[in-house]
Amino acid sequence: MENTGKLVLRLAGKILGATVLVSLVVLLIGYFLHWNTPVKFSNGFFAAGALLIVLGILSIAGGFLQRANFDMLYAESAGQMSSPERAQRMAADITQRYGTLISLVVTGLLLIGISVAVGQFL
Numbered sequence: 001m002e003n004t005g006k007l008v009l010r011l012a013g014k015i016l017g018a019t020v021l022v023s024l025v026v027l028l029i030g031y032f033l034h035w036n037t038p039v040k041f042s043n044g045f046f047a048a049g050a051l052l053i054v055l056g057i058l059s060i061a062g063g064f065l066q067r068a069n070f071d072m073l074y075a076e077s078a079g080q081m082s083s084p085e086r087a088q089r090m091a092a093d094i095t096q097r098y099g100t101l102i103s104l105v106v107t108g109l110l111l112i113g114i115s116v117a118v119g120q121f122l
Contacts, residue, residue: 011103018107022048023114038122042115049111056104060097 026044035041
């Protein structure tokens with residue numbers, strides 16, 4: 001149970017760090033392009049958030065095509081790995097893809113929330 005808590009906190013830290021990093025990139029782009037209105041910054045945050053959500057969905061979709069490919073499954077079964085080792089490897093790959101999906105979608109939603117806040121309060 002303690003390990004799960006550490007993983008959730010680590011994921012939350014990565015999401016927060018990614019949100020801050022992408023926000024800084026959007027702010028720098030806005031500075032160099034001379035965005036003078038809050039609407040332009042709001043649009044920038046929204047576009048960045050939507051792009052991250054699409055990338056998250058594409059990351060899991062690409063993994064599905066790989067898992068559904070019979071040739072790939074056959075190639076994995078031709079090696080010296082036992083069935084439990086193969087299943088553990090597949091589970092680790094799936095977990096990594098879903099972790100990427102969760103982090104990108106949540107980061108994108110936070111950026112869209114920032115865009116709404118910028119549009120409403122500034």
